[in-house]
Amino acid sequence: MKSNASPLPATAAQRTAVAFFLPLLLLILVPAFVGQPAAGLAGQRALTAVALTAAAVASLFLGLRFYGLKGLALRGHRALYAGIGFASLGWVAFLLVRLATVRLEGFGSGQTGATFLYLLLFEAFAVQLWLFGLLFRALADWRGALTAVFVTGFLFGLVAFFLFEESFLQQPSSLLYFAVWGIFYALIRLRTGSIIGIVIIQAMQSLTAWDVLLPELPWEVVWLNSLYLLSSLFYLIFIWRLWPQTVEDYRV
Secondary structure (H helix, E strand, O other), rough: OOOOOOOOOHHHHHHHHHHHHHHHHHHHHHHHHHHHOOOOOOHHHHHHHHHHHHHHHHHHHHHHOOOOHOOOOOOOOOHHHHHHHHHHHHHHHHHHHHHHHHHHHOOHHHHHHHHHHHHHHHHHHHHHHHHHHHHHHHHHHOOOOOHHHHHHHHHHHHHHHHOOOOOOOOOOOHHHHHHHHHHHHHHHHHHHHHHHHHHHHHHHHHHHHHHHEEEEEOOHHHHHHHHHHHHHHHHHHHHHHHOOHHHHHHOO
């Protein structure tokens, strides 16, 4: 697989439109062709995985055609380690707030391995490849890097709000949390030039918070509202500390 970008055949605005609409259409239309999922969690996961895979494959081919591997933020080494370090701040903060706000029922659901693979490949890698890989680069070329941070971060929040398994509460506090989480990750992508670290930490954060640390059921809305609002506050502090001071801080 070649890592060098091919010549760009379109304007920045056209590339942004293709980068946004083609994966989105696949994300919406593929489940309609697949049909109703089997009953239960496994069936819903399979349907979501197929839809996100279609969006991710389209993003990969478009990204390689337009920008190459580095343009898709698929970088390792120092960029990977920096991304893991920054994202781990959010992971630790979220776990502390999670333990302080949501009652604990026990440890481990018995399906940790399968859950981690699902989170890593689909909720993390597939979503981030589209939004923080392809679309981020297209928006940065068209409207600038900071516009890309806010737009892709908010879109991450929308995808998480509607598709992620940890989206338990359909209220404004939940949407705020996922959007701020997305902006935090988009900023890490800007500062490091890599999504690999935040892909790994996103999967680990979701796994440890909801599959390793089992919450007590049934939910109490006040628990989740407190979790979302306090976590958003921590993420905003991290965003403030990570905010680039000069253009040299950008790793588009």
